[in-house]
Amino acid sequence: MQQAHTEPGPSAWDGVEPEAARRLLSAGVEAFAERGYHATTTRDIAGRAGMSPAALYIHFKTKEELLFRISKVGHERARGIIAGAAGSDGTPRERLDRAVRDFSRWHAERHTTARVVQYELQALGEEHYAEIVTLRRDIDSLLRGIIEDGVRAGDFAVDDIPGTALAVLSLCVDVARWFSAAGSRTPDELGLLYADLVGRMVTAPGRA
Amino acid sequence: MQQAHTEPGPSAWDGVEPEAARRLLSAGVEAFAERGYHATTTRDIAGRAGMSPAALYIHFKTKEELLFRISKVGHERARGIIAGAAGSDGTPRERLDRAVRDFSRWHAERHTTARVVQYELQALGEEHYAEIVTLRRDIDSLLRGIIEDGVRAGDFAVDDIPGTALAVLSLCVDVARWFSAAGSRTPDELGLLYADLVGRMVTAPGRA
DNA sequence: GTCTATACGATGATAGAC
DNA sequence: GTCTATCATCGTATAGAC
Numbered sequence: 041m042q043q044a045h046t047e048p049g050p051s052a053w054d055g056v057e058p059e060a061a062r063r064l065l066s067a068g069v070e071a072f073a074e075r076g077y078h079a080t081t082t083r084d085i086a087g088r089a090g091m092s093p094a095a096l097y098i099h100f101k102t103k104e105e106l107l108f109r110i111s112k113v114g115h116e117r118a119r120g121i122i123a124g125a126a127g128s129d130g131t132p133r134e135r136l137d138r139a140v141r142d143f144s145r146w147h148a149e150r151h152t153t154a155r156v157v158q159y160e161l162q163a164l165g166e167e168h169y170a171e172i173v174t175l176r177r178d179i180d181s182l183l184r185g186i187i188e189d190g191v192r193a194g195d196f197a198v199d200d201i202p203g204t205a206l207a208v209l210s211l212c213v214d215v216a217r218w219f220s221a222a223g224s225r226t227p228d229e230l231g232l233l234y235a236d237l238v239g240r241m242v243t244a245p246g247r248a
Numbered sequence: 249m250q251q252a253h254t255e256p257g258p259s260a261w262d263g264v265e266p267e268a269a270r271r272l273l274s275a276g277v278e279a280f281a282e283r284g285y286h287a288t289t290t291r292d293i294a295g296r297a298g299m300s301p302a303a304l305y306i307h308f309k310t311k312e313e314l315l316f317r318i319s320k321v322g323h324e325r326a327r328g329i330i331a332g333a334a335g336s337d338g339t340p341r342e343r344l345d346r347a348v349r350d351f352s353r354w355h356a357e358r359h360t361t362a363r364v365v366q367y368e369l370q371a372l373g374e375e376h377y378a379e380i381v382t383l384r385r386d387i388d389s390l391l392r393g394i395i396e397d398g399v400r401a402g403d404f405a406v407d408d409i410p411g412t413a414l415a416v417l418s419l420c421v422d423v424a425r426w427f428s429a430a431g432s433r434t435p436d437e438l439g440l441l442y443a444d445l446v447g448r449m450v451t452a453p454g455r456a
Numbered sequence: 457g458t459c460t461a462t463a464c465g466a467t468g469a470t471a472g473a474c
Numbered sequence: 475g476t477c478t479a480t481c482a483t484c485g486t487a488t489a490g491a492c
Contacts, residue, residue, distance in 0.1 A: 078286035246454025
């Protein structure tokens, strides 16, 4: 049994019972993030959770259902982060700053989970995929809303609002692909850098 | 045999002989981009190329070698695009503009190839992976060089040069994940939008 | 709920005819 | 160089004991 790399803070599986299901979810995240869904065997997941392969099927109907659970919880968390920023007090610029800071930081701090959330969608079954897509649409709308508010208020100089919203999300999401805890940047530092870069994106250029 | 979706312009496999190997490379790109490397069977690849599974092994030693060939050619092309911009005449701002425009446009226009190039690295064997990593380092250095030139010349206002270079590459790379030919943006339009956004990133903010 | 044992289909790769 | 046939292995998932 391999020891899973543990990310900081409270587990995403705090509400899950029984404990064995929690261990399987955690092991699934680790394995899927490392090798990808299709390259991960149920033997590997069960082994990391300290169980036999058969035990997995007591808690999840299939391997795909395990992925779906991970994806669902992860997407809900991601939406919560953006919703928190979108619904907070402050100017559009402050809300956008907070959205980008928190969203990119989450993708860095939880890069293992985020990698599965963002890059294993295609492995979901049709119905599960459809359910996840609605969550993703929410995230997109919430962020676009902040930018629309800023443009309407005259705070942002943005020509292509949907394109800019897409670029901002894309920038944050891709953190999950390349971020490593061994790198030279902490998640906090990355959040600040990215919030600054996005702040510039929505602002008419001044002088160098 | 399924008909492969054909991307515009000359094939990336123009130099490859014999023609059957070309068909396999092309079929491999399609299949890997659609389902991912591990979910793709040699039967699927061979079927798309109009051959039996056994024929694949005449032209490639393993399925992994087929992926490596695709990845190698794709990365060389990607490096060529950035090198072309970095080595071109013009101010750092003009060179950065060209780099981002061409690089993001390539990821859009060739999103099928780019998806395999950018997202199937982990499926490569150790030695092949190491060879690809050197190409990726080149790409990173070339782009960072442009930004360094601009900062040195006083054209760019950038605090964190490696971080900004990383963000710019990341933004362009992630296009391969979400871009669809069915979407509302052409690759050309995307290139212009992204060049504008990055131009703002390296410029001290003015007023909205 | 967990284990051992195993069914059974699919997969990467090869053998040998043409 | 390509095909048909096939091998050895591995994968998901289940059966049945405890």
